[in-house]
Amino acid sequence: xxxxIDRRRAAxxxxxxxxxxxxxxxxxxHRLLTPVLKVPAKGTEARRxxxxxxLLPVIRWCKAHADKVRxxxxxxxxxxADVHIFADYQEYDEELGxxxxxxxxxLSQAGVRANLLLDAVDSEYPLADLLTGTAPVRQVYGDPL
Amino acid sequence: xxxxxxxATKVVENKNLLAALDVDRWPHWATTIVFYTAxxxxxxxxxxxGLHPQNHRQRNELLTELHTTAFCTYYNLYMxxxxxxxxxSDSFLRKFPVTRVRNVVAGSWLSVIEKYVExxxxxxxxxx
Numbered sequence: 001x002x003x004x005i006d007r008r009r010a011a012x013x014x015x016x017x018x019x020x021x022x023x024x025x026x027x028x029x030h031r032l033l034t035p036v037l038k039v040p041a042k043g044t045e046a047r048r049x050x051x052x053x054x055l056l057p058v059i060r061w062c063k064a065h066a067d068k069v070r071x072x073x074x075x076x077x078x079x080x081a082d083v084h085i086f087a088d089y090q091e092y093d094e095e096l097g098x099x100x101x102x103x104x105x106x107l108s109q110a111g112v113r114a115n116l117l118l119d120a121v122d123s124e125y126p127l128a129d130l131l132t133g134t135a136p137v138r139q140v141y142g143d144p145l
Numbered sequence: 146x147x148x149x150x151x152x153a154t155k156v157v158e159n160k161n162l163l164a165a166l167d168v169d170r171w172p173h174w175a176t177t178i179v180f181y182t183a184x185x186x187x188x189x190x191x192x193x194x195g196l197h198p199q200n201h202r203q204r205n206e207l208l209t210e211l212h213t214t215a216f217c218t219y220y221n222l223y224m225x226x227x228x229x230x231x232x233x234s235d236s237f238l239r240k241f242p243v244t245r246v247r248n249v250v251a252g253s254w255l256s257v258i259e260k261y262v263e264x265x266x267x268x269x270x271x272x273x
Binding site: 089094100102115118123 | 201202205206209210213216217219220221224225227228231232233236239240241242245249
């Protein structure tokens with residue numbers, strides 16, 4: 001009985017540690033994204049607006065283009081959020097590019113400084129650069145890499 | 146900080162270089178030149194408004210706020226130039242075959258930007 005309790009306590013301990021680490025990473029990620037808001041905000045209000053004005057619209061757009069979009073990453077870059085979209089195309093997809101541009105306009109009008117980049121999944125450098133770079137980056141759409 | 150006329154000079158220089166370039170042989174360089182032609186075309190409008198962006202992020206932000214009509218085409222040119230600059234010739238050519246560079250990138254896309262800028266500058270000059 002005691003051993004079972006100890007195992008449960010250990011499991012809870014590990015879960016807590018993981019949760020705390022994830023929460024800290026979330027907090028840090030949102031803190032780094034705070035400057036992208038054109039109208040400044042702090043704390044919970046900033047987190048709420050980053051979610052509502054940046055992350056949710058980007059994820060919704062990705063889902064609406066799920067037939068073409070494979071991955072999407074967000075990376076804070078000073079007062080900008082770099083949004084890296086990777087899609088399946090052989091020849092450059094003008095229609096998709098135009099839609100990405102529309103999303104960038106919509107984000108700007110919603111009060112977010114974002115810089116959207118569209119690349120093919122098989123592009124030679126961008127995805128590898130993104131995943132091996134030193135800048136903080138969060139995958140927000142697609143199968144986890 | 147460059148003035149409207151200095152950006153206009155850059156546009157002419159880029160177009161002269163593009164005219165002298167063998168696009169079939171150097172489609173990636175042609176794409177890069179077309180992109181910077183479009184960039185300096187639009188920079189004329191920004192300079193007229195006293196705006197002098199220092200990098201692509203700043204410029205794109207201003208264009209999404211002030212010149213949304215041109216931004217979608219400019220964005221496609223920006224992405225084309227990234228493919229041209231950062232990828233091998235083979236990889237670039239898969240995304241932008243030579244005929245597409247000649248007819249679309251250096252053709253219709255650049256024309257859209259030039260027409261937009263021409264109309265905006267006329268409107269600005271008429272108001273002065």
